[in-house]
Amino acid sequence: MKIRTAIFSVYVGATLIGFAAVMALVLRDVRLRYVESMRRTLGDTAALMAGFAAPGAPGNDWAKRLAAMPAQPNLLRVFACDRTGRVLFDSAGRDVGRTYAWTMTGGGRVASENYTVTNVAEVGNELRVAAPVRREGALVGWVGVGRPLATVAEGISHARWQLVWSAGAIGLVMVVAGWWIAARLTRSLERLTAYVRNVRDGRGPxxxxxxxxxxxxxxxxxxxxxxxxxxxxxxxxxxxxxxxxxxxxxxxxxxxxxxxxxxxxxxxxxxxxxxxxxxxxxxxxxxxxxxxxxxxxxxxQLRQTETLSAGRVAAEAVDVVRPAGAARGIGLKLAAGGETTIRGEAVLLREALVNLLQNALEFSPAGGEVTLTVRPGPGRVEFVVEDRGPGVPDYALARVFERFYSLPRPGSEKKSTGLGLALVREIAHLHGGEATLTNRPDGGACATLWVPVS
Structure with a gap:
């Protein structure tokens, strides 16, 4: 498993556990908030009705005053009880004569904010709130109101779904942010790995x-x-x-x-x-x-870098080796494909091209031709040196850039120091490029030195 995936998995797992716990509390609390709001409203209503009924006739006739109020059985039920809890009046006409358990308790976690309110109860999916009726300080009964909890069920469901969708959007943003964080944390490790591999391959960034x-x-x-x-x-x-x-x-x-x-x-x-x-x-x-x-x-790294014309550097290198080519009857041809600038050290780049051209001259037959082509490419410039010699044996292609590895020159069978191509590759690496050597399909060798454009 990649470290990026591991970091992301741990982050998502820990976040999911914490997020789920918080959402469970929040979703449960939605009902508590709705019920508590309804309890407070019903409490105010019950207190108002108790004050309305208190100045009534003596005995239990005070409850009859409540019958004058318009009935709304589907929205609010009004009831009155004597001090023992026996129902004297019920606007819905269902519980008259029944005795409610008194005192009314049981708000707890469902009906209020995690405490018990003595005049509140949830009975049969109905929230009831009562207020005492007093005359001259003496308790004569209770006036209460009840409301079905189903009336707020739709609001609770809607609020919960809104929370779920909002939490889902936040969770998606957090997942994307987690992947971005994991990628940022591991990008440096990936760059460090690439650096170590470049060092292993002989590059020196x-x-x-x-x-x-x-x-x-x-x-x-x-x-x-x-x-x-x-x-x-x-x-x-x-x-x-x-x-x-x-x-x-x-x-x-x-x-x-x-x-x-x-x-x-x-x-x-x-x-x-x-x-x-x-x-x-x-x-x-x-x-x-x-x-x-x-x-x-x-x-x-490079020391004295400057912006250079690729064509001019190539022309200077050709001028350096042209006398040696003329002495052996070998022609030198320069093909510059457009004006392209590069950033580097002119002396080193010229020396690298001179080494490639001298190497091509040594392996070219008398009367042959060596071509140096400047070829602009995407994000880089290639210097391609081609000769018409015997080419490089297959067994030597992988070793030509090694120090002191040299092949016998045609005719004389002498070897060089074997350091020229090693110098070329080192100069290419210093400029952030590369040097390669291959065989041409129609005979001869093709050496390529490429460097990034400025």
Whole structure:
């Protein structure tokens, strides 16, 4: 289960439990509010009628005054009882002569606000409220009113449904908000995961930033761990690589130097001296390239960026290698597809393109042609270098960007330092792009370097 789903499920579950408990209390309280409102109204009505009946005839004839009032049996029932609770008058004509249980109690949670009112009762789905009738301070009877609870049932039902629909709308908003919150909480983790995978694949983007303290600390911890591991591996990797690459030239120099101690013709001596010079130059190139690559890998971001014309950068790179191509009879062609600007370091981008062009020249036959195409794309610019050489063997396609991996050049069978394409990829990564190498369907290789547009 994804952490986003887990956070959302816990949030919805906890909210649902609390929301259900609150809604149960609120929906129950709707009836209490309606009944309590009706109780207060009936209480006022009963007190008014008790005051109306009190000045009546002596004995129990006072109750007859209530008969003068218009009857409304479907809405309100008026009754009068003597002090023992025997019904003397009933506007509905049903309970005359019956004795009501007295004193009337039983409001409780149903008829009032969680307390018992002694003159209120709910009997047979009817709410009754009575008021005492007194003469000269003495209790002579009771006047009461009763109203069917069914008269407020429709209002209670309507109010409850309104609450349910309102609660449903609020709940839907809370669910959407919960998903948004869960997504916000996990987005930083997803960005951190993407960052770790990019580091694993050799890309070096900056660690993601987050306003959440814990995520920011975790991001810094990953970056510190990366720096520590890369520092250790960097030393081991370059030490092993340098030792491996320098071993063969040093052996050649040592062998030539030993032979020079012997007497030999001048021509042979010049030959061995030439070998020493060439192998020394090879060691020098390896060290220079290693230092350059090490410097690029140590950088976390570009330094002196500027807005550049993609076509102009490509033209400058072609101008640099054009003499080498002319010396071998290889033509260089530039195809710039429109004016497009990019953001980056001009020196690094030009160096990357020069490396790609030199690599293409070395694998191109005499009389061939190398083409550099500037191809604008959605959100990026591609620099495509194509040659007409033998292409790259399938077994080498996945390794051509590795440090010190090199293929023999056609004709001479010599290998380069194997650091040129590694430099190209590192420069692409610094610019937020990528470098790839594939074979063309009609023969030759196709190297692509793409960077984002500015």
């Amino acid at each position: 900056a660690p993601p930033q987050s306003r959440a303290t814990e995520i920011a600390e975790l991001s810094r911890a990953f970056e510190e761990m990366r720096d520590a591991l890369e520092g250790r591996q960097h030393v081991e990797r370059y030490t092993q690589a340098l030792a491996h690459e320098v071993k063969a030239p040093l052996a050649a120099i040592r062998g030539a130097a030993e032979l020079l101690d012997e007497a030999m013709p001048v021509e042979q001596r010049q030959k061995f001296l030439g070998n020493i010079r060439s192998e020394s130059a090879r060691i020098h190139r390896i060290i220079d390239r290693l230092l350059e690559l090490s410097s690029l890998e140590a950088r976390k």
